Amino acid sequence: MLGSGEVRRIAAELGLRPTKRLGQNFVIDPNTVRRIVAAAGVGADDVVLEVGPGLGSLTLGLLPRCRAVLAVEIDPVLARRLPVTVGERAPELAERLTVIRGDALRTSSAELPEAPTALVANLPYNVAVPVVLHLLAELPTLTSGLVMVQAEVADRMAAAPGSRVYGVPSVKAAWYAEVRRVATVPRSVFWPVPNVDSALVLLRRREPPSDADRGAVFDLVDAAFAQRRKTLRAALASWAGGSTRAGAVLDAAGIDPRARGEQLTVADFARIARTAAKLSD
Known part of the structure; x- marks a missing residue:
């Protein structure tokens, strides 16, 4: 995993300035990465779909725990760099990584070399809900997910009927999965530091509630x-x-x-x- 100094060093090498448009807030705390991986509960048989791997800290945490990581990255510079980082930091695990250059909102099963079983991602705040709903709809083999999103978004996704924040994201997510907010993530573990806190949301796939369209x-x-x-x-x-x-x-x-x-x-x-x-x- 990558610490604060390593994240900044790689970003400097790439001439990277994190952009708000792409929601680029990189985790710089290895303990937070360990929490995410542990909460995801992935195992040796899992094929993990990681959206927005960025500089690779979460990727490095996932690779020892699963059979493969399919990393979807929209930024071409980061997509090219990720295999290099993994090759430098964990060469024995490099063959488990596949990088897909593309937009998660348009990702289809046809673009992936194998069927993912788990979604684990630090999602950009502005597209978190659309990405989750798109991937659950497009990839029925996803049986679980652990996503880090803005805390308020986590509350909406996991809200129960009658809650003040219960709404469209709550109902649509519940169509596909049981959804729980499992932990809060302070803003201090990111670089650059966002203006809001984040939270982890756990999803467990279930059958739709009926035969309705x-x-x-x-x-x-x-x-x-x-x-x-x-x-x-x-x-x-x-x-x-x-x-x-x-x-x-x-x-x-x-x-x-x-x-x-x-x-x-x-x-x-x-x-x-x-x-x-x-x-x-």
Whole structure:
């Protein structure tokens, strides 16, 4: 793993100035890397997908613990440097690393040399939720994940119905997985130091809550939270084709039309979508 001095030395060699646009905040504390790897719980048979490996500190922590690391890096300079760093620091593990130059928001199974089983990543704050949802949808072989995200984003992803921060990210993440916030990460372990704290979020894949169409459920969720102060009957009027039909769908699904989206579980949203589809047949 890389300490503060090593991270800065490599960055200087590369002429690298971390950019806010790419969310480049590098972990400079080896103990934090050890915490992440331990919390991820990956084993000798796992193929780990790491998004945004940066200068390679987390990569170096993962390689001894798993069968392979598939590192997706959007920055071409960092993508070229990562194999060099691993070759210098852990040459006996270099063959376990594959670097994929690309955008995680567009990564598909066809681009990967083998199917990943675990996602472990320090994710850029501005794209954390879209990246997680995209990869869970695109890569069904991912059975677990441990991601470091902005603390507020972690709260939203792991929120339960009724929580003040429960919303679209909470419901959509729950479609794919059980989600828990497991630890807080202070801003002082990063370089450059961000303006917010981070947190670790653990994901465990599970079956979707029903046979409802995922796209239909997600459209429903978006509509329900677009006007979260309104009752579901009012908030879903455009989605359903009118408030009267929205009320009828909700009644048929066994959901109180006076409820609000923040009170519903992902299974409730799935039931509404499935009921709407049946009533349209």
